[in-house]
Amino acid sequence: MSKREQTPLIRLENIYKKYTLAGETFNAxxxxxxTVNKGDFMAIIxxxxxxxxxxxxxxxxxxxxxxxxxxxxxxxxxxLSENKLAVIRxxxxxxxxxSFHLLPKLKAIDNVExxxxxxxxxxxxxxxxxxxxxxxxxxxxxLHHVPNQLSGGQQQRVxxxxxxxxxxxxxxxxEPTGALDSKTSRDVMxxxxxxxxxxxxxxxxxxxxxxxxxxxRVVRIQDGxxxxxxxxxx
Amino acid sequence: MKLSQGIRMAWHSVSKQKMxxxxxxxxxxxxxxxxxxxxxxGNGTAEQVKSQMQGLGTNMLTANVVGRGxxxxxxxxxxxxxxxxxxxxxxxxxxxGNVTAKYKTSTYNASVQATTPSFADIREYTVAEGRFIKDIxxxxxxxxxxxxxxxxxxLNMSDPVGQKISLNGASYKIIGVLESKGSSSxxxxxxxxxxxxxxxxxxxxxxxxxxxxxxxxxxxxxxYVQQMLEFNLQRFFRNDENAYTVFNQDDLLETITSVxxxxxxxxxxVAAISLLVGGIGIMNMMLTSVTERTKEIGIRKSLGAxxxxxxxxxxVEAAMIGGLGGLVGVIVGSAGSKFAGRLMDSPAAxxxxxxxxxxxxxxxxxxxxxxxxxxxxxxLNPVDALRQ
Numbered sequence: 001m002s003k004r005e006q007t008p009l010i011r012l013e014n015i016y017k018k019y020t021l022a023g024e025t026f027n028a029x030x031x032x033x034x035t036v037n038k039g040d041f042m043a044i045i046x047x048x049x050x051x052x053x054x055x056x057x058x059x060x061x062x063x064x065x066x067x068x069x070x071x072x073x074x075x076x077x078x079x080l081s082e083n084k085l086a087v088i089r090x091x092x093x094x095x096x097x098x099s100f101h102l103l104p105k106l107k108a109i110d111n112v113e114x115x116x117x118x119x120x121x122x123x124x125x126x127x128x129x130x131x132x133x134x135x136x137x138x139x140x141x142x143l144h145h146v147p148n149q150l151s152g153g154q155q156q157r158v159x160x161x162x163x164x165x166x167x168x169x170x171x172x173x174x175e176p177t178g179a180l181d182s183k184t185s186r187d188v189m190x191x192x193x194x195x196x197x198x199x200x201x202x203x204x205x206x207x208x209x210x211x212x213x214x215x216x217r218v219v220r221i222q223d224g225x226x227x228x229x230x231x232x233x234x
Numbered sequence: 235m236k237l238s239q240g241i242r243m244a245w246h247s248v249s250k251q252k253m254x255x256x257x258x259x260x261x262x263x264x265x266x267x268x269x270x271x272x273x274x275x276g277n278g279t280a281e282q283v284k285s286q287m288q289g290l291g292t293n294m295l296t297a298n299v300v301g302r303g304x305x306x307x308x309x310x311x312x313x314x315x316x317x318x319x320x321x322x323x324x325x326x327x328x329x330x331g332n333v334t335a336k337y338k339t340s341t342y343n344a345s346v347q348a349t350t351p352s353f354a355d356i357r358e359y360t361v362a363e364g365r366f367i368k369d370i371x372x373x374x375x376x377x378x379x380x381x382x383x384x385x386x387x388x389l390n391m392s393d394p395v396g397q398k399i400s401l402n403g404a405s406y407k408i409i410g411v412l413e414s415k416g417s418s419s420x421x422x423x424x425x426x427x428x429x430x431x432x433x434x435x436x437x438x439x440x441x442x443x444x445x446x447x448x449x450x451x452x453x454x455x456x457x458y459v460q461q462m463l464e465f466n467l468q469r470f471f472r473n474d475e476n477a478y479t480v481f482n483q484d485d486l487l488e489t490i491t492s493v494x495x496x497x498x499x500x501x502x503x504v505a506a507i508s509l510l511v512g513g514i515g516i517m518n519m520m521l522t523s524v525t526e527r528t529k530e531i532g533i534r535k536s537l538g539a540x541x542x543x544x545x546x547x548x549x550v551e552a553a554m555i556g557g558l559g560g561l562v563g564v565i566v567g568s569a570g571s572k573f574a575g576r577l578m579d580s581p582a583a584x585x586x587x588x589x590x591x592x593x594x595x596x597x598x599x600x601x602x603x604x605x606x607x608x609x610x611x612x613x614l615n616p617v618d619a620l621r622q
Contacts, residue, residue: 062536062616083540090538101533103622105250118538142364162537 008071009169009201010036010059015046015068017054017224025172028054029065030224036203038169041196043215044205044226051224053174055206060084060093060172073169090118094163098175102147104164108134109143112162119166133161155185160191164200171195173204177211189214236249237550244551248522248558255555258519262559262599263566265508266592270567272501273588280494287487292412293323294356294483295448295460297467302477307442308470310431316470317448319462321455324352327431328445331438335427336400343387346401346427349435356449359428364395364410371409372430384424399429401437435534456484509595512559513603520552520607531611532619545612552604553597560596564589 017029028051036042057063058070061077064085071079073092080088094115095101102111106227112130114208121129135141137157146154156176163171173192193214196202204215212218218229248255297316299308308316313327328349335344347353354366361380371378379399388395394408406429417422435441450459466479471477524531531544539547568589 057617062620083542086535086538086540086543089536095536097620101529101536103530103533105246114534117539118534118540118543120236120566123239166538 003044004132007038008035009038009073010034010203011069011071011078012058013069013071013137017058017063017066018066021161023078027224029058032221032224032226034219034226036201038201039196039199041216042194042204043212043218044203044213044221045207045209045218045229046145047207050221051189052205052221053208054224055221055226056172059203060095061088086118091166092167092168092170094166094171096156096171096173096176098161098178100147100152100159100179102155102158104147107144107146108139108150108161109209111147111158112165114162115188115214116168129200130165133156133165136164137161151184152180153187156180156188157183159193160188160195169201171200171202172182175204175206176204177208184212207217240546240550241554242576244554245546245550248554254519255533255558258515259512259559259562261515261554262509262512262556262596263563265505265512266563266596267570269501269505269508270503270564270588270592271570271574271587273498274568274571275578276494276497276501277585278571278575280490282488283490288492292483293450293453293456295450295456295463296481296483297446297448297463297578298479298481299444299446299467300477300479302471302474304393305392305471305477307444308442308446309443313443313446316463317446319459319466319596321451321459323451324356324449326350326353326356326447327443328353328447329434329438330438330445331434331440333402333427333437335385335389337391338343338395340389340571342385342388344408344427345425346403346429346437348429348431348438350431352449353428353447356447356481359415360413361410362413364408365409365615367428367430372432375432375436376430377404377406377433377436378409378430379406380412380428381408381424382412382422382424383414384422385427386411388425394484401441406433406437419502431475439481453484464484505592505595509599513598513599514550516600517603518556520548520604521610523551524548526584527611528614528619529622531614532616532622535614535616538618541612544614545608548608548611549601549604550576552608553600556600556604557593557597559600560593563596567592 006119012032012034015032016027018025019028044052044055045232054063058065064078072088075088077085077088090122103114109127109130112133113126116126116129131140132145134140137160138159139154139166140163142154147158150158176192177188180188189211192202192204196216204211206212217231220227220229236557254290290314299306301307310327313325315323326349328347331348332344333344333346350372351367351369353359354361362383364380366380367378370376379396379401381399389399391397395410397408398405399408400406412424412428429437431443448459455499460480460482466476467480468475532543585604
């Protein structure tokens with residue numbers, strides 16, 4: 001699985017995202033084209049306001065571009081209905097957020113089960129798959145803890161398990177270490193690297209060059225424009 | 235998403251905010267409970283009155299004479315002429331009064347009915363012991379009496395038939411004891427002493443007949459007999475319509491039925507209003523809930539919840555809140571109606587139909603008033619929702 005396949009998982013072609021603020025139109029994404037292959041570990045780096053969150057939302061099918069083409073796993077995403085986008089988010093993308101975005105009243109395992117519920121999976125199958133995902137991130141003994149009873153690093157691990165549970169082709173991480181101290185950050189980044197080693201495609205968004213340094217490939221975004229920064233020699 | 239999953243999710247969320255849920259369902263609960271109680275009491279009272287009315291005798295007319303000028307009462311012969319109508323099965327002229335009944339050292343204030351033998355059939359009295367009065371008792375003005383069970387017990391008689399009691403000082407021989415009929419809204423049916431009408435002057439110091447009970451052959455002829463009776467009375471009292479009244483038991487039954495129907499209608503409106511108020515409460519709570527849980531909705535959407543999943547989740551939650559209110563209301567209501575029934579000594583019957591209906595309606599109200607908030611939740615843009 002660790003073998004790199006050269007089939008593009010993500011292909012962005014001339015993506016524009018326009019916003020109108022106080023009568024003035026500006027491009028949050030300005031003619032962005034990008035290809036991400038299966039097995040990639042790519043960091044998108046840029047300061048705040050550079051358009052990286054917008055890019056993240058477009059990549060995550062949470063938002064749609066104003067123009068341009070977006071192919072995810074061979075399927076053209078734009079022009080899809082709300083429902084179809086929900087299905088794509090559910091089956092193709094695992095989100096990891098800066099502030100974890102766990103549901104505070106649900107136990108770890110129930111949080112991890114959430115994407116599987118919306119897939120209509122049977123409850124026993126769900127349990128099993130969620131348990132495996134939590135074991136994979138090293139939380140096999142914390143299945144029935146609610147987020148409050150877990151440390152920040154553990155919460156982020158639960159969130160990573162939730163992203164993994166549905167076995168999506170793409171993991172999309174938005175500042176995954178932004179709310180963590182440096183030691184925990186290293187742990188989480190290590191976990192992401194392990195996951196990449198196992199063949200998961202990861203796209204990570206960060207403003208931190210140290211975090212970006214751990215990715216195989218880095219692209220920089222500035223004023224909505226994308227520039228290739230570094231590609232690891234394979 | 236499956237219904238069972240939706241119910242589990244909704245229960246999880248509802249049970250985590252007990253106080254708010256309780257306060258929200260209070261409106262619906264109070265409405266449903268009070269309607270259940272009132273309907274139960276209404277039904278119970280109506281049933282009770284009906285059964286008492288039927289105990290008075292069926293297809294019965296009562297003619298009451300008030301009088302006109304010097305003619306304030308009628309005689310036995312008048313009664314016979316007035317009731318000589320086709321369709322009349324039996325009639326019983328009646329003189330009522332209260333006397334002091336004495337037996338040995340016991341006394342009791344007894345109600346006396348001076349009447350004819352057909353009284354037993356018309357008013358549905360049966361004899362438990364001995365015999366009822368006969369025509370021949372009247373013809374010979376025999377001072378005989380048939381007594382109710384209350385008289386027997388109040389006067390401490392052990393073997394009443396054949397004994398003599400004194401009614402206002404006049405000595406009467408007991409020839410029979412009546413089967414107990416229990417009491418009605420008009421008082422006890424067992425405090426009664428029945429004597430031949432020809433001896434009324436002896437015990438009651440009067441022979442003025444003011445009441446005639448008329449039994450009609452069958453219910454189809456009641457109206458005809460009533461009209462003829464009124465016609466005869468009108469002629470007898472020379473067109474003075476205030477001199478008499480003819481009372482039809484069916485009319486009273488009808489009145490009671492229509493009163494209880496209009497009461498039910500009114501209660502339905504009360505229920506509707508309380509459900510409306512409760513529904514607004516649910517809508518308010520759900521709107522607050524959607525605002526508070528915007529982030530949750532964003533997370534769920536980012537994980538692949540479709541619009542209809544979110545809509546469904548919030549609708550089930552609203553229906554559950556409504557249903558909970560209805561359920562608690564029905565429980566409180568049926569307990570309350572049992573209690574009220576005991577308190578009022580009437581068989582308040584909590585109707586199962588009403589309870590099931592209340593439950594369904596309160597869930598429906600939840601869905602109806604939960605729809606707008608649920609739709610709002612389902613339409614949230616995931617990017618904006620997550621930013622909260």
